[in-house]
Amino acid sequence: MKKYFALAMVGMLALATETMAATQAVNTATVAATLQISATVQKAVSLTLSTGTTGGISHCAVNAGAGPPDYTMDFGTVDALGINAGNCNKFGPTVPGTDNAIYWSDYTVTPIFTSHTVFAGTTVSAQVTTDFAAPHNIFVVRSSTATSSTTPVGLASFAALSTGSADTISAAGTTSGTALTRFIGVAVTPANGVTVLQGAQSATVTFTLTVQ
Secondary structure, eight states, X not given: XXXXXXXXXXXXXXXXXXXXXXXOOSSOSOOOOOOOOOOOOOOEEEEEEEEOOOXXXXXXXXXXXXXXXXXXXXXXXXXXXXXXXXXXXXXXXXXXXXXXXXXXXXXXXXXXXXXXXXXXXXXEEEEEEEOSSSSOSEEEEEESSOOTTOOOXXXXXXXXXXXXXXXXXXXXXXXXXXOEEEEEEEEEOOOOSTTOOOSSOOOEEEEEEEOO
């Protein structure tokens, strides 16, 4: 009887050792503990603007703001005859007093998106969301033809940036993490009258990254 009792005790002790083996054990030099790691993964997007780097032209600085606005760019002192140099580049009017003068610069916009399952149709767009005070003799323009491999050529390279539906500045297929070079500026018209703008003026352009 004592023999069977001893065997039973040994079996119970062995079972107890197995039960405690997750974090502690006796009569062994090894113990293994498991830890379950949890995290909630979210998709994320980022869109940043910075000063352009195109060779052979001057660059208006893109400065980060405290938000809003998130960024600022100053074209300096401008006029419809193109007399003032401005802070970066200009196209004087072809016919002074009839055509607009264009003051312009390059800039870069960098879209970044992560953990998206659908992204092949991703785009970047821009539109004027707060225009210059109306009526006005200055408006925001963009180059609709120039890209990172080209620069604007003449007044015809620029068109008014939309104040309604957004203009696409990077079509479907936009790549995450790739800096896109684009060109933006202001056109000063030769308008006259008691309602034309003078002095310091500003407008706001909103850039939108849409991952789809």
